[in-house]
Amino acid sequence: MTTDALTKEFQAIVGNENVMVSEADRQSYSYDAAVLEPVVPALVLRPETTEALGKCVKLCNDNDRPLTVRGAGTNLSGGTIPDPRGGVVILTNSLNKILEINEQDLYAVVQPGVVTATFAAEVAKRGLFYPPDPGSQAVSTLGGNVAENAGGLRGLKYGVTKDYVMGVDFFDVDGGLVKSGSRTVKCVTGYNLGGLMIASEGTLGVFAEITLKLVPPPAAQKAMMAIYDNVDKASESVAAIIANKIVPCTLEFLDNATIRYVEDFCKAGLPTDAQAVLLIEVDGHPVQVEEDAAKVVELCKKVGASEVKMAEDAAQRDALWTARRAALPALARARPTTVLEDATVPRSKIPAMIKAINEIAAKYKLDIGTFGHAGDGNLHPTIMCDRRDKEEFHRVEAAVDEIFDVAISLKGTLSGEHGIGLAKSKWMEKETSRATIEYSRRMKKSIDPKSILNPGKIIAGRG
Amino acid sequence: MTTDALTKEFQAIVGNENVMVSEADRQSYSYDAAVLEPVVPALVLRPETTEALGKCVKLCNDNDRPLTVRGAGTNLSGGTIPDPRGGVVILTNSLNKILEINEQDLYAVVQPGVVTATFAAEVAKRGLFYPPDPGSQAVSTLGGNVAENAGGLRGLKYGVTKDYVMGVDFFDVDGGLVKSGSRTVKCVTGYNLGGLMIASEGTLGVFAEITLKLVPPPAAQKAMMAIYDNVDKASESVAAIIANKIVPCTLEFLDNATIRYVEDFCKAGLPTDAQAVLLIEVDGHPVQVEEDAAKVVELCKKVGASEVKMAEDAAQRDALWTARRAALPALARARPTTVLEDATVPRSKIPAMIKAINEIAAKYKLDIGTFGHAGDGNLHPTIMCDRRDKEEFHRVEAAVDEIFDVAISLKGTLSGEHGIGLAKSKWMEKETSRATIEYSRRMKKSIDPKSILNPGKIIAGRG
Numbered sequence: 001m002t003t004d005a006l007t008k009e010f011q012a013i014v015g016n017e018n019v020m021v022s023e024a025d026r027q028s029y030s031y032d033a034a035v036l037e038p039v040v041p042a043l044v045l046r047p048e049t050t051e052a053l054g055k056c057v058k059l060c061n062d063n064d065r066p067l068t069v070r071g072a073g074t075n076l077s078g079g080t081i082p083d084p085r086g087g088v089v090i091l092t093n094s095l096n097k098i099l100e101i102n103e104q105d106l107y108a109v110v111q112p113g114v115v116t117a118t119f120a121a122e123v124a125k126r127g128l129f130y131p132p133d134p135g136s137q138a139v140s141t142l143g144g145n146v147a148e149n150a151g152g153l154r155g156l157k158y159g160v161t162k163d164y165v166m167g168v169d170f171f172d173v174d175g176g177l178v179k180s181g182s183r184t185v186k187c188v189t190g191y192n193l194g195g196l197m198i199a200s201e202g203t204l205g206v207f208a209e210i211t212l213k214l215v216p217p218p219a220a221q222k223a224m225m226a227i228y229d230n231v232d233k234a235s236e237s238v239a240a241i242i243a244n245k246i247v248p249c250t251l252e253f254l255d256n257a258t259i260r261y262v263e264d265f266c267k268a269g270l271p272t273d274a275q276a277v278l279l280i281e282v283d284g285h286p287v288q289v290e291e292d293a294a295k296v297v298e299l300c301k302k303v304g305a306s307e308v309k310m311a312e313d314a315a316q317r318d319a320l321w322t323a324r325r326a327a328l329p330a331l332a333r334a335r336p337t338t339v340l341e342d343a344t345v346p347r348s349k350i351p352a353m354i355k356a357i358n359e360i361a362a363k364y365k366l367d368i369g370t371f372g373h374a375g376d377g378n379l380h381p382t383i384m385c386d387r388r389d390k391e392e393f394h395r396v397e398a399a400v401d402e403i404f405d406v407a408i409s410l411k412g413t414l415s416g417e418h419g420i421g422l423a424k425s426k427w428m429e430k431e432t433s434r435a436t437i438e439y440s441r442r443m444k445k446s447i448d449p450k451s452i453l454n455p456g457k458i459i460a461g462r463g
Numbered sequence: 464m465t466t467d468a469l470t471k472e473f474q475a476i477v478g479n480e481n482v483m484v485s486e487a488d489r490q491s492y493s494y495d496a497a498v499l500e501p502v503v504p505a506l507v508l509r510p511e512t513t514e515a516l517g518k519c520v521k522l523c524n525d526n527d528r529p530l531t532v533r534g535a536g537t538n539l540s541g542g543t544i545p546d547p548r549g550g551v552v553i554l555t556n557s558l559n560k561i562l563e564i565n566e567q568d569l570y571a572v573v574q575p576g577v578v579t580a581t582f583a584a585e586v587a588k589r590g591l592f593y594p595p596d597p598g599s600q601a602v603s604t605l606g607g608n609v610a611e612n613a614g615g616l617r618g619l620k621y622g623v624t625k626d627y628v629m630g631v632d633f634f635d636v637d638g639g640l641v642k643s644g645s646r647t648v649k650c651v652t653g654y655n656l657g658g659l660m661i662a663s664e665g666t667l668g669v670f671a672e673i674t675l676k677l678v679p680p681p682a683a684q685k686a687m688m689a690i691y692d693n694v695d696k697a698s699e700s701v702a703a704i705i706a707n708k709i710v711p712c713t714l715e716f717l718d719n720a721t722i723r724y725v726e727d728f729c730k731a732g733l734p735t736d737a738q739a740v741l742l743i744e745v746d747g748h749p750v751q752v753e754e755d756a757a758k759v760v761e762l763c764k765k766v767g768a769s770e771v772k773m774a775e776d777a778a779q780r781d782a783l784w785t786a787r788r789a790a791l792p793a794l795a796r797a798r799p800t801t802v803l804e805d806a807t808v809p810r811s812k813i814p815a816m817i818k819a820i821n822e823i824a825a826k827y828k829l830d831i832g833t834f835g836h837a838g839d840g841n842l843h844p845t846i847m848c849d850r851r852d853k854e855e856f857h858r859v860e861a862a863v864d865e866i867f868d869v870a871i872s873l874k875g876t877l878s879g880e881h882g883i884g885l886a887k888s889k890w891m892e893k894e895t896s897r898a899t900i901e902y903s904r905r906m907k908k909s910i911d912p913k914s915i916l917n918p919g920k921i922i923a924g925r926g
Binding site for chain 1: 565566567568569570590611612614618619622623625626635639640641642643645646647648649650651652653654655656658659661662663667668678679680702705706708709710747748750751754807808809810811836838839840841874875876877878879880881882883887891894895896897898899901902903905906908909910921922
């Protein structure tokens with residue numbers, strides 16, 4: 001069917017106003033937050049009901065049209081870049097209903113297009129807590145969070161999106177509704193298909209409804225900043241805190257470059273002459289929080305922090321986290337292109353990883369700011385560059401290659417929380433195995449024989 | 464290849480002493496803890512190395528021999544009953560090495576045949592904690608726990624096996640090693656195949672190595688027993704505790720029948736005239752534990768507990784949990800056959816579920832003792848019967864059918880923690896959908912085209 005004829009069919013399903021065909025509209029959905037070539041989709045759809053969503057999927061499959069579901073497009077690995085073969089983008093932003101928040105049974109049921117921060121706020125109003133807090137939470141959607149298994153600042157204590165998914169109902173490529181998981185804490189009825197959907201980047205099904213676990217919020221929290229004149233001492237502090245059986249909810253690292261860019265960007269009061277800072281928050285019962293905070297201060301000083309500043313009130317605490325959240329935008333405005341990586345290592349390997357990143361930066365004469373979730377071993381080396389400068393970008397690519405090699409040699413992983421998408425599929429086999437790729441491809445092929453569901457992502461690679 | 468010829472090939476891989484061919488040996492592996500017809504395997508293998516395990520899998524596939532991997536055979540849904548078409552059983556009990564316990568990075572790497580309790584004890588020696596504690600933990604294996612997504616008593620606060628699986632390396636049906644997950648807290652490299660292995664009952668791969676998350680142990684705990692002269696008040700207490708944002712690590716329910724059988728079995732000091740008891744443990748920081756315990760006592764009394772007895776020391780605490788763990792053996796010795804179900808509902812639906820179970824028991828004139836993980840909504844209605852009495856067993860089957868119908872109508876699930884196996888696959892579609900079964904079958908077929916990996920489990924059903 002021609003795109004024009006197909007347009008009419010889609011209009012009948014979602015309404016004329018929800019089929020976008022103009023060049024300008026389609027351009028808007030040609031890229032995401034990854035540094036990759038844009039691909040303009042043939043059509044953009046915005047279904048307003050779950051039923052319409054299922055019909056759109058079926059119509060795409062019936063007409064051999066690759067489809068890419070898009071939440072807020074904040075993903076960093078090209079997972080929402082449409083397929084060049086007349087790809088269709090399906091937006092979830094009208095599927096944004098919180099269907100249920102169950103206070104007795106501690107779960108919520110949502111449509112995929114609900115914005116993460118909106119959901120967390122609604123949950124908080126009921127006196128409950130949804131911990132996952134990816135950097136893009138203000139605009140990212142829960143469907144996108146599940147499709148990417150989004151992480152965030154609270155991963156160390158509270159885990160990531162995966163740890164909150166109780167069930168996923170999703171459309172198979174033919175529009176059949178597949179149900180997995182339950183509203184119960186325990187469920188082993190059938191394959192863990194909800195688990196399989198997590199981090200599957202839209203390649204195995206289209207989410208209709210997601211059931212998420214909620215928890216009671218911590219009664220108290222306390223944040224602090226430890227300042228170091230030596231990077232190793234900062235990373236040793238991380239190890240010391242964990243070894244002492246303290247699990248902070250957040251344990252973040254900023255190197256000197258990041259500190260300076262953040263200060264320049266938003267005057268957050270960070271010490272620009274420090275080689276590194278750790279931003280730490282402990283939470284829980286008030287007595288435990290006091291004890292843990294005191295212990296963290298003691299440990300950081302013992303390992304060699306020059307100073308540990310305690311946030312004395314909510315305003316000071318907010319200031320610390322605003323500074324941390326400013327890291328990426330601050331680095332991003334330094335140069336035209338920002339390559340943000342998320343190679344991740346077991347947390348005791350952070351000193352080795354930071355050392356390697358600095359050596360790689362020197363070797364390739366690149367400006368790299370490193371910050372991230374030190375407590376998870378999930379660092380974000382951020383390369384400030386200009387993609388139009390081919391010679392420089394070759395060096396960037398070589399540096400990224402080496403960063404991955406080091407992470408894997410330290411028993412870490414290519415991607416802690418950003419996903420594989422288009423950007424990293426060529427490295428997949430290096431970390432896993434040929435058998436892993438083939439197993440994944442066989443599975444994908446059986447579920448999506450015509451390669452309609454967000455093709456090219458994760459396992460496309462080098463054939 | 465004939466079984467004799469194949470025997471020689473297997474002997475070359477695992478050694479003569481690890482290939483069992485005698486009738487008596489094979490009989491021992493013809494059944495598991497489910498109430499189902501035994502099936503005698505053609506051969507039983509006990510590989511001693513991961514490499515040999517992989518070769519056994521490949522040899523089975525090359526010779527069209529269905530294989531069933533068996534840990535301790537404690538599963539309750541027929542997941543380890545071999546295939547009647549000359550099935551091979553592969554034992555994991557010689558693959559029982561704890562390869563690493565990493566205290567800095569809070570993970571462990573194990574072979575699949577490590578016994579759960581042995582592992583938990585080794586972890587405890589290092590001052591760490593592995594929370595999942597299925598009822599069979601004294602003999603069950605970690606590989607079996609992952610294959611079944613085993614639950615246990617601590618699910619309410621600490622989750623189930625699923626929540627501790629960081630990675631699984633497994634053999635595909637052709638003996639290729641598939642790697643999924645990582646030693647890092649965060650990992651999104653490729654499909655969540657480790658997640659897919661969870662609860663897959665040996666039908667999608669054969670586990671080689673499992674990476675498990677560890678946590679710091681709670682500093683203190685306190686156990687208590689709340690006694691009720693009315694079942695509804697017990698289940699209302701569960702709701703009241705959760706609604707007050709207290710998350711006990713354990714919150715167990717025993718009905719009057721269970722209490723009487725347990726007392727008769729082991730003189731645990733349970734009140735035989737009570738209609739129900741709740742056994743509750745809170746853990747965490749000592750101050751929090753004191754506060755939570757006091758609050759739980761207050762709530763239980765307010766709702767209508769006639770008495771709440773606090774365990775004053777470790778011996779009294781152990782006695783409570785010994786009594787709880789005696790529930791199944793106590794009920795099991797009452798009659799020749801014990802049908803132990805695990806239909807699970809959102810926890811606020813426990814009063815409705817208990818009421819329905821009692822009505823079903825009366826309707827079918829059956830003796831049903833109900834106990835279980837009330838905090839999870841995961842009850843174990845246990846039907847005491849005699850399978851040889853066909854008339855009675857028809858009533859048992861009708862009762863089980865109705866129990867599942869009620870659980871599903873209450874937005875619950877067929878199985879909270881026992882798995883689908885052979886026993887429940889015919890009910891799968893009732894809870895999920897036709898599309899779910901077909902999606903699962905397509906996936907299974909692509910991964911295991913000749914149906915070698917534990918065939919007939921989960922999705923065999925009614926075609």
